[in-house]
Amino acid sequence: MPMPIALFYWWYVLKPKELLAIFEKLLKKELSFFSMDLLLKTLFLPWKRDEINTDNMSLQDKGRILLMNLVSRLVGAVVRSGTIAVGITALIATMLGAFVLMTVFLALPILSVVLIISAFSGR
């Protein structure tokens, strides 16, 4: 392959492919880190699975404990929902970052050419 074509192919085909592969891995890593599927599956489970068994309890105690267990589930749901939200935000941020980076990357050679032309044209 002649060198100028090879340069074009390398910068506009090969390198973007590599960058896209890295972005894809980053997104997967984030998904794995936040384990959102797992958080969704366990959304309404008690926080840290901290639940008290109400067997053999008086009705009064049972009511109190059931309330505590409900609170534990609520805490679990809030924390997990929060984590899911943070996870989604992180994913969107990564995608935006990837888009900006990719644009700058592709524009760099053009930018240098524009700079040279503007320098000589006096603008």
Add this chain to the structure above:
Amino acid sequence: MNFDIQSAKNFQKIKTGKFFLGKFFKFIYYLSLILIVFCLLYLMDQYGAYYRTIFFPIVKVIFAFAILVPILDRFLVWYFTPEANLQSDNMAEGLSREMSEVVIEAIRFARENKFQSLEPILFLAAYEKSHDGKYMLLRCGFGLEKDASALISDAVSRISRTQSENQPLVSQNFVDVMQAAKNNALASSRNEISSGDILVGLIEKSDVFKQIMFEIKMEEADIKRVVEWHENLKEYSRKQSLPFWDKEGVGGIGRDWSFGYTPVLNQFARNLNNEVEFAGHINVYGRSNEIDEIERILAKSNQNNVLLIGEPGIGKQTIVKGFTERVIKGKTLPSLRYMQIFQVDTGALLSGSSESGEIALRIRQIFNETVRAGNIILFFDNFHALVSKNEGVGQVDTSEVILPYLNGAVKVIGATSLNEFHKNIEASPAVAAIMNRINVQEPSSQETVQILEEMIPHVEYRDQVFWPYQSLREVVRVCERYIQNKPFPQKAIEVADEISVDVAKSGGKIVFAKNIDELVSKKLEVPVAQAEGEEAKKLLSLEDFLHQRVIGQDEAIKAVASAMRRARAGVQSKDRPIGVFLFLGPTGVGKTETSKALAESYFGSEKNMIRVDMSEYQEQSSIYRLIGSPPAAGAEGEKGQLTTAIMDSPFSLVLLDEIEKAHKDILTLFLQVFDDGRLTDGTGRVINFTNTIIIATSNAGSELIRERVMQNQTGEALKKDLLDFLQKNSIFRPEFLNRFDEVVAFHPLSQDQIQQVAEFMLKSLSKRMLEKEITVEFTDSAVKKLASLGFDPVYGARPMRRAIQDKVENLLANRMLSGEIARGAKVTIDETDVV
């Protein structure tokens, strides 16, 4: 297939690339990076104030070039990086960049020296250009212990020369080496011919290289192993330096926030996921079947407990770590994703309280937490301690406590030995039934070499020593042959670790095979090195050494000495005892003395002789005294006298005295020992006899020997008659006699030999007296008289010691006490003194 480096695209790329990828362009690259920063700062700072000034366009141009230069630099690196093509007909196209440079260097060397052809040996001269190649040659021990330069110079001098510096022709042998290297690259699924492949090609096709490697004790299989080892290390380094997005793994914050707390478990257990994740990578060799089996069992809904059974040190923990690694990397069945493996410290769990109730409560808490957490697998090393019927320190029976949890609620991996399984776990049938057994076999010596390969770089870094491959192989050889009380890989790891420290302590930088032999010989008190030098000379004249203690019996001594030479030269089978002999002959002719002399010569001391009086084993029931009895549930079995002695001292001479008196069933037991060098004792352990010399003695046939010797019938004829006699009289069965390496007839002693025995014993007495600074001499007539007094037709020379005690030692003692003999005295004992 051909090899034409000149027309290869890679070669062209390397030649042109040298200009672009040189130091000048590197300098420009870094300068541009700095300029980018400066230009950016300038443009940002001065944009408003100096707009349209003369400097502004110049800065723009510099900035533009500063952006373009790094892009171009990276592009040129990519463009001029040779791309190997193994499918091309021109094999030079398949070379890696490093190997292309090696070949270019070899061609340059050949031209400079006006060689007519390019020969494979020139690779060695050019390997300076290959970092990997140099490293692998060093691992092969090249240039470390033996100097191969003479061999190389000789081979190089045999290459024909021309008058001018023309391009050398590629020899057929060179092409053959390249073809073999290419085949190896393809077989190893590599996409280029690397320096390791060339080494394999050289060992397969180059006679000179083969000879050099033969000199440093490296064979084809060893070279291939070194190449594989190096590739593994490179792969390990590559994985370690991967960016975080390329590293495998599942879980994270979501996993932590979806499962439960385990405060009590955390006190008594460590999280293996964290440990394995921190270590980066665990290599587990030859255990994929066991790990698959663990995965299958744990993924079940019920009876999802595993019990790994194998001797301590066999690698049960490594298997669990290998399984943990799979979990961490998400390479397991879906039901095991997000699991965390906790190794419970059984000792800590069962200690710190005298109340068994408190321990049971602890265990219940741990299991409850595990159930609640929802993603924990418990691993108990020494699982038997949890269900032991012999309650005591560190052992309790909590089978009733844990049983309800083992039925699907908690996933448990236990590890124990076969002995402990029979003794403790089988005693709790419900627990034994609920655990799925996986028998863990000892790794082979080849797998152990691979395990050592993984360990050695860490040891080298720690002790700042270098391990050539031969030393690694020697560790495994010595451990396999001489250390029987521990399994692989533990024994090899321990020996390698100790030797490395030992060499570093003595200021050495390289661990040679001789260091290993010396250390193991010292520890085991047996010579483990191949017989060389002084020792070889001693072996060749072993008959003389044995004759220093044994008078006459040339035939017996010759047979024994030959067996010894076979053993030390490594000719004999490794799966049999070193030697198995039957000594036949009357009492007092030197059978025991020969055995003692042999123990001294081979094992260093006559103390390394295990003497078993077989007349004590006349009853069939006495077999258990010899080999031990099996353990009953919850109780230890009886230890066997012979098997325990061999376990304690595996390098011994076993003297089975008066073998004919033992019960027939006991003799049958020895058939396996004589044949395979092993015996299963009463407790189920296999006792290794391959490092023993076994000598059975018997008086059976003494009369026949006496008669035949009187008739001057010796040698093979006597042996044949003797064997017929033993079989006809049903003293020994043919299959028993056939198991001996040699059946040796000890002849009755002649009058001359009796006198020599007397002289020998008196010499020993004189030596003892000399220590007290008293010189004692004996006249010939005194020796003769003592010889006749000490000889008995039935007991041979056995009464000799008593005669010398009575007639000489008593005399000397009395005279010393009465003051007749003082320090510095010279005493001559004559016939008249012997009364």
